[in-house]
Amino acid sequence: MRIGLLTSGGDCPGLNAVIRSAVLHGIKSYGDEFVGFKDGWRGLIEADYLELSRHDVRGLSRVGGTILGTSRTHPYNHPGGGPENMIRQLERHGVDAVIALGGEGTLAGAKRLADEGLPVVGVPKTIDNDLDATDYTFGFDTAISIATDAMDRLRTTGESHHRCMVAEVMGRHAGWIALHSGMAAGAHAILIPEKRVTMDRVCEWVEQVHSRGRSPLVVVAEGFIPEGAEEALAGKGTESSGRPRLGGIGEWVAARVEEHTGIETRNTTLGHIQRGGNPTGFDRVLATRFGIKALDLVHEEAWGFMASLSGTEIVKVDLTAALTGLKTVPMQRYEEAQVLFGR
Numbered sequence: 416m417r418i419g420l421l422t423s424g425g426d427c428p429g430l431n432a433v434i435r436s437a438v439l440h441g442i443k444s445y446g447d448e449f450v451g452f453k454d455g456w457r458g459l460i461e462a463d464y465l466e467l468s469r470h471d472v473r474g475l476s477r478v479g480g481t482i483l484g485t486s487r488t489h490p491y492n493h494p495g496g497g498p499e500n501m502i503r504q505l506e507r508h509g510v511d512a513v514i515a516l517g518g519e520g521t522l523a524g525a526k527r528l529a530d531e532g533l534p535v536v537g538v539p540k541t542i543d544n545d546l547d548a549t550d551y552t553f554g555f556d557t558a559i560s561i562a563t564d565a566m567d568r569l570r571t572t573g574e575s576h577h578r579c580m581v582a583e584v585m586g587r588h589a590g591w592i593a594l595h596s597g598m599a600a601g602a603h604a605i606l607i608p609e610k611r612v613t614m615d616r617v618c619e620w621v622e623q624v625h626s627r628g629r630s631p632l633v634v635v636a637e638g639f640i641p642e643g644a645e646e647a648l649a650g651k652g653t654e655s656s657g658r659p660r661l662g663g664i665g666e667w668v669a670a671r672v673e674e675h676t677g678i679e680t681r682n683t684t685l686g687h688i689q690r691g692g693n694p695t696g697f698d699r700v701l702a703t704r705f706g707i708k709a710l711d712l713v714h715e716e717a718w719g720f721m722a723s724l725s726g727t728e729i730v731k732v733d734l735t736a737a738l739t740g741l742k743t744v745p746m747q748r749y750e751e752a753q754v755l756f757g758r
């Protein structure tokens with residue numbers, strides 16, 4: 416078969432490992448040929464692609480980003496998009512099937528296209544780990560490792576200056592990165608979108624830690640909104656699209672903490688550093704296994720399905736399962752982290 420790969424949405428460490436394993440498995444096990452569409456759906460719609468050989472994917476599992484480039488092009492809204500045009504493009508260029516790597520939006524697009532006749536399978540990705548129907552997504556472990564390392568560093572400078580340190584991490588809708596990195600780094604407060612907490616409470620926690628001679632460490636997910644602060648924050652933390660903006664809430668929380676407690680406070684927004692660089696070993700393995708599974712799904716002609724992690728097994732799930740809603744942090748997991756706080 417001749418198979419097209421594309422990466423769509425925000426990049427994520429592990430995308431290249433998926434590309435590598437799918438290509439190597441396909442060439443070795445099935446005698447497949449591969450092309451890589453550039454910048455997500457745009458490359459397919461505009462037939463902008465490169466041939467991918469064994470040589471092209473050599474050593475890729477350890478490399479961050481995506482060699483194919485990515486974009487947030489919508490397969491239906493882009494000029495020349497839509498299933499009929501896209502199927503015609505595939506036929507014209509002799510491509511038999513597509514493996515689409517992406518988050519919720521990409522997978523929703525892939526499902527709709529599969530329902531309308533495009534031979535496509537999916538691979539889930541997001542550093543936020545908020546996709547349902549897979550236990551973990553690659554990129555998440557890398558993000559936690561980066562955020563944990565950053566907080567370890569913030570702690571030593573914070574302690575030297577007797578300051579409160581705030582770290583803003585990614586997580587627009589779900590607080591998985593904040594929860595896991597906060598637990599790993601021993602943060603004194605973990606602020607996530609799923610748990611409303613007032614700023615008074617946050618300041619109380621900070622004061623308790625400070626009064627014991629410690630330097631308080633607060634991790635805040637970018638999608639956190641303090642209880643009672645909706646009005647004060649209205650418009651501040653959002654882009655024109657209405658989407659929460661990176662770099663808003665950490666600064667805001669730090670300013671309020673300093674104002675109300677008198678404790679000198681600094682914020683660090685980790686931003687895209689969490690998405691860049693090389694994937695961890697865990698993410699390389701998960702991504703590699705997803706690539707192998709996706710390739711097998713193509714040969715099963717399991718259009719509209721995706722690779723997924725269930726426990727330790729890589730399984731096949733219907734793409735609709737990925738679209739039933741975001742996987743947010745259950746309160747029991749949040750409470751588990753609270754148990755350790757001797758504030």
Ligand code: F6P
Pocket residue numbers: 425518541542543585586587637661690
């Ligand atoms: O969805 C992944 C994610 O990394 C979010 O955590 C973050 O809000 C967003 O992407 C940032 O997107 P962009 O790179 O488009 O600014």
